[in-house]
Amino acid sequence: CGVFGIYAPGEDVAKLTYFGLYALQHRGQESAGIATFEGTHVHLHKDMGLVSQVFNESVLEHLPGSIGVGHTRYSTTGSSRKVNAQPAVLETRLGSIALAHNGNLVNTVQLREELLQSKCNLVTTTDSEMIAFAIAQAIDAGADWLEGSIQAFQRCQGAFSLVIGTPIGVMGVRDPNGIRPLVIGTLPENPIRYVLASETCGLDIIGAEYLRDVEPGELVWITEEGLASYHWSKQPQRKLCIFEMIYFARPDSLMHNESLYSYRMRLGRQLAEESPVDADIVFGVPDSGVPAAIGFSQASGVAYAEGLIKNRYVGRTFIQPTQTMRESGIRMKLNPLKDVLVGKRVIIVDDSIVRGTTSRKLVKTLREAGAVEVHMRISSPPVTHPCFYGIDTDTQDQLIAATKSVAEIAQQLEVDTLAYLSWEGMLKATGEDPNSFCSACFTGDYPVAIPEQVKRSKLI
Ligand code: 5GP
Ligand code: SF4
Ligand code: MG
Structure with a gap:
């Protein structure tokens, strides 16, 4: 999947998100979606199809706001249906969140059970929605945006590069192994505006400059105060998917400079x-x-x-x-x-x-x-x-x-x-360093342990 996020008051964030997704189209072609935040109000449009099929000028005009989150989907979990399109939008005690996820969780069976027990009303079938529910649950129990999100990420195992919009800012997150990529860019205006994208080609297209990668186990929180960084994982390590380098990511994207x-x-x-x-x-x-x-x-x-x-x-x-x-x-x-x-x-x-x-x-x-x-x-x-x-x-x-x-x-x-x-x-x-990559599809040496029942679903 491709994920994109932007915090840019005064800009046409829907259009910038649209172009960002356009450059990330190769990461997923089943569905596309954009959510924007206009104060506490969230606007959402998502559907099956390519970015250029899902959006046009008039759809984008109905997505005003200063924060944008976008997603292009290729299904690895959950079926290929409209309800599974992202961003996933959910209400919390503090307002809406819009979550876009790239990667796959491996502990979904356990997580789903836990969430259902606490009466979460899971509508779709994706692991991505479970992350959004876990955040909402923590916030509803009294946590703030940051604490609630970190508590939720600590319950997730597997690969997750996330962009999460809220009424007050946008987050970029990578799992403790940094399996999927996620980069930070800046727009040159004053004050500086921040952009998040799966790959640098998503920055180039809107004229944003590459700043750095979000680190494994890092959360960046972009608000009116700028960019703040939190290292939320106790054991981060570098395990970037080597398949991103060999095949999946666009050849004009930068990795390791x-x-x-x-x-x-x-x-x-x-x-x-x-x-x-x-x-x-x-x-x-x-x-x-x-x-x-x-x-x-x-x-x-x-x-x-x-x-x-x-x-x-x-x-x-x-x-x-x-x-x-x-x-x-x-x-x-x-x-x-x-x-x-x-x-x-x-x-x-x-x-x-x-x-x-x-x-x-x-x-x-x-x-x-x-x-x-x-x-x-x-x-x-x-x-x-x-x-x-x-x-x-x-x-x-x-x-x-x-x-x-x-x-x-x-x-x-x-x-x-x-x-x-x-x-x-x-x-x-x-x-x-050869140890800084996941290459499990060539070796069977999985950097994040796969629960037995999940293993059995795919291994001979
Ligand atoms: P296959 O051997 O499955 O027929 O296709 C290999 C070719 O398609 C390669 O050119 C590779 O770029 C791409 N490809 C096909 N299926 C997949 C897949 O499931 N995952 C990935 N990463 N690449 C695939
Ligand atoms: Fe998956 Fe292979 Fe990439 Fe590891 S290297 S994340 S097993 S595709
Ligand atoms: Mg090919």
Whole structure:
């Protein structure tokens, strides 16, 4: 999911939020929503669809205020329905809250039980709504905004990057492991205005300047007094999702002070060093495989050429909730360039193989278009484990590398050769401490313990 927040009295916060969400569209395409606060009054509009489908000028005009919170959703928990769209708006003793969540809680079964026992009227099915209820509960029991929120976060386990609007300010929060990203930006006006976004591309689009990341286990509280920071977790640690870096986040977003485009090019270079192959051309699966393919070309000397053209108006194929939709999505999306491919030995680079459905189809397409050899190179290791923290890499039985060796996968995909990047290579290319990432979908080493019954729902 994509989350966005802004505190900017005197500005058209609904429009700024709209543009922020527009830049974060790749993080979720099922539903979009914006809540604004005009004093104590909250305005909300959310619906199924893309940001550009859910909002237009007249809808935005009906969202006045000085605080904005926005969300783009891709469902990992709860069904794909309008009631599950966010922000989740709730009444508390101190006024409304509007909460936008990116990530997945893992202790929802327990949390739901506790909340239902205290007569919470859970209307939707999302873990996000449970966080909002937990905050409301603490506030209704006498806590203020900050105490109430912190008490609620301490009950949550898993991944949560949150933006929470209230009548007096907006909060940005990351879970103690900082699994999902969240950044702070500033607008240059006097006084300074603060912006929160899942990625820096959400700041760029509105002309905000990147200030810093919200830290793991940190809460920033932005009010008329400016920005205040609270470190609410006793044991914060850095476990940023490596999949954000490899694939999920936009290549023009910054993480660790460089664009992900640069990181992904380095993955490609590393891949070429680890697994070279003699061929005529190399290209990436658009868009996510392209930077790694360029890096591969640079390091190997194999010419870079586009072999596939993407229809840019089709959403990410994995985001559609059904397998049938997913498969037809792939056909709609990529078209081979026959004259580039005919008679060539090609290297096709992609960021990951999850289920293997995309890859299998692509290989077939390339051969039909005249490629004589197809070598596949993947700029991440085999995905062997499901994600419980908010990336929909499916249940373990759907993951091709969970049960098959690289040789068996190569056979199934009908490629001449197949190689994945090593786990060490993927982490080395970050230039950061390898322990500061979650890479559980490649190793099964989950940084936040998964309760047994939740594990059983996704593991073979
Ligand atoms: P698959 O192997 O599942 O057919 O698709 C892999 C390709 O789609 C890669 O290009 C990757 O960018 C993307 N992809 C497909 N499904 C998922 C998913 O569930 N999660 C993530 N992170 N990427 C996916
Ligand atoms: Fe990211 Fe994989 Fe960890 Fe999920 S399990 S948070 S996709 S690295
Ligand atoms: Mg892709």
